[in-house]
Amino acid sequence: MRRRTSDTVRRHRSLSAVVTLASAGLLLTGCTAAGTAGEANSGKDAKDETVKVGLVYSRTGLLAAYGKQYRDGFMAGLDYATKGTGKVAGHRIEVTEQDDAGDPGKAVSAAKNLIGKGYKVLAGTTDSGVALQMAPLAAQNKVLYISGPAATDAVTGINDYTFRSGRQSYQDILTAGTMLGEAKGKKVTVLAQDSTFGQANVAAVKAVLGGKGAKVGSVLAPPSATDLTPFARQVKAGSPDLVFVAWAGSTAPALWTALDQQGVLDAGKVVTGLAGTASYPIFGDAGSKVSFLAHYFPGAGGGNAVEKAMLDAVAKDGGTPDLFTPDGFTAAQMVVRAIEEGGANDSAAMVKALEGWSFDGVKGKEQIRAEDHALVQPMFVAKLTGKDAAAKPELLNTVPMDQVAPPVKPSAG
Structure with a gap:
């Protein structure tokens, strides 16, 4: 069995805490x-x-x-x-x-x-x-x-x-990265709320995809904002190769409507996490235009x-x-x-x-x-078909487990 020093564990916990908060937002689950x-x-x-x-x-x-x-x-x-x-x-x-x-x-x-x-x-x-x-x-x-x-x-x-x-969270973000392709030189924009939660998402994507050579920026909206159109416009103006959305709360339907109306969903790849079945209706008409990273949904296997x-x-x-x-x-x-x-x-x-x-x-x-x-383990990429109560995921791709394996945590010799 392995043994590792407490300093090694603390270093890994520090990075992991950042990535973990991001995933909680991605899947709208804590x-x-x-x-x-x-x-x-x-x-x-x-x-x-x-x-x-x-x-x-x-x-x-x-x-x-x-x-x-x-x-x-x-x-x-x-x-x-x-x-x-x-x-x-x-x-x-x-x-x-x-x-x-x-x-x-x-x-x-x-x-x-x-x-x-x-x-x-x-x-x-x-x-x-x-x-x-x-x-x-x-x-x-x-x-x-x-x-x-x-x-x-x-x-x-x-x-x-x-x-x-x-x-684990690292597997979520690596799955999103497969939709970017070769990360080096690509532009990724994280769209989130300007809060500890949102900033952690930005830090996580920088750590994982930025570490692979992507240029990671962000558009952060005040948590209290209800008019999200300006932020959707800001995302589109940046012409990113991939938009990584990490959003929680009651304004989520308004966000997806704004992104759709401002053409963000038609301009490039937009990715977010697929949560449980109760979350499917919040995407409305935008659901069919979003790419979802997924841990699991019935039928994914x-x-x-x-x-x-x-x-x-x-x-x-x-x-x-x-x-x-x-x-x-x-x-x-x-x-x-x-x-x-x-x-x-x-x-x-x-x-x-x-x-x-x-x-x-x-x-x-x-x-x-x-x-x-x-x-x-393998991870999945999906899209939503139908809307409101009829919305359901459709499998687009199964990502082999080796492609989304987190880096090995070294032992303490």
Whole structure:
């Protein structure tokens, strides 16, 4: 297993924090929630070969929808990976759900309680701030921790016991970069709000695409602005090769209308992140003219056997597959793999079982990079067809996982 100095980790966290904020805006998603837990029976004798898995995630609150997607995917994935038995290699998997309310303190308290009861595996985490508190706890207690939708790049490579089952922010921005082609000498304009959030988006695109040779500029609008036409005109006047839109809030429909009316969407490539199904109607008539980078949407996997299994299982249980459903499904696949190859009680062996593992996932072929536990995976480019309630994504391109792999975080020798 790898070891790295605290200075190295701090340097990577600093850059990752910038890129993470950008992705949160891109996909119009952050991650926070609240709630209580359904606690599993912990009175069984240790000889029953039961592996206790704690699912700590956003069950209620602002991001409850994302938490539900994750939880639905996890249960479907557990059923799939254990062939409906709930067991692997003779070990029964016992799952306890805990709602962290998007509060790192509550998450850590819940995790400590579970660890104290003998839980060897923790999974979940919808919020990036929560993930960054859970990861050190996992390392301190030597338990396997698999973060979920939390996109912060800082989770990758943070310690030996921490993995992730979703994409990270760097992969989002690299996907946008594939729509630019050769970046060197190209002009990229980031259109965002003049806030910490917007400025972080600018910094992130400069770090990723600027690092590849693109000339990155920005057009920033006051968060309170309701007339967005001047900013749309400013973007068009700059004649960029690619416009990277990172926008959140109630003015989003007005923004897309202004960009369409001022001809920005017809003048060049305009890219933003595809969030969950609830966000599709906000683009109106502009939706068909925008290119979307996408982590996932139902059907993006091309109907492969794993995706079909997930879609069918979630629908059968009354759920609706969405953006973060694969994150839960993949986490369950990882839990089963860790137990099958690493045993019921040896966390270090579980870690070793996951490092370098290649597997068929919902999105296609995926791999857990041994050096830093990045989940290398394909990403997608899509467009919206239809409008308002009829809007739905159509796959334009699947970007191979190697093209959007984040840089390896070096270990400390």
